[in-house]
Amino acid sequence: MKEVRFTSNDKSVPGDCTPGINVFYVEAPPTTPAPTVILDVESFPTCPCRTQCPECRQFIVTETFTTVSSVTWLVCIMTALIGCVAGCCLIPFCLDRFKSTTHRCPKCRTSIKTVKKL
Template sequence: MPSTQEQTELDEIEEGLRKLALQQQQLLSRKELLTLLQDFKHSTGFLSSTDKKALTKRTDSTEKTELESIDEQLRDIAEQEGELLNRKEEILCPDQFRPDLSKLNGLGVFVLPRISDEFAITVPPPSFPAPQLTLDFNKLPDSPAPTQCPSCQQFVTTETCRKMGNTVWLLCIMAVMFGCFCGCCLIPFCVNAYKDVVHKCPKCRAKIHTIKRL
């Protein structure tokens, strides 16, 4: 069982892994975009052969340099992820419980020690059901939910944000009509339950559905 200090370090490691995964996804998207742009420039026919050679020569060097920079950043991220995962393994699996992998067989392959049936551990199935995929956008809840984006056709878990809707303005006007002039009419703007919920795709950033309160 990790101590309080180790649990704090584990939380920091998980946060660092999430940030690295986000940076890696952004770099991969940038690399894919540059590759498509490079292919388009090679296949376009709007320029003369002389101009095309000169332009391609200039742009290819720049894009190649940027692609190499992206590859280098991806390698750095992979190294950082490896260091964080190794530290996480050290915390969760101390040396006294870590199997001895120093012995090799004749083929040069690490051999794990045989675990006796007496110490075999059976992992029970999870007690909670698997998340249900919501394909009917009208049935999306107020919280993020798994669905299929209609724009990029990817299966994602939506991102949600709140925005002012008709309900907020109607409650504000009603509060003014009932004589709430001392800032009470602004209370609906601070209550999330009165605001509309917007579901967005985390990959292509397209708006999937808006849950209106009124």
């Protein structure tokens, strides 16, 4: 490595590269926080999240899909008993908030966790 000295007599032009001198530009760290990785399977949210697959041990973002659960049927029967028989009782089958969410690994397709509503 060469020792670099800057004096007031140096006449440097921006973009001028002197052979043998290495110039390093340092950037500020990013202002956005790093994504969180959820390793506790019991605390999964209903949306896709970053975690480590327990089967293949890869760090992944889970794939999620919803399935009809007992809560969906319960809300359907409750709305039918209230008097919404003209098709309104089928609304819970169209909304994801009444369904169970299953997380799975996109690489090995292993089911990681099913988040149930009840």
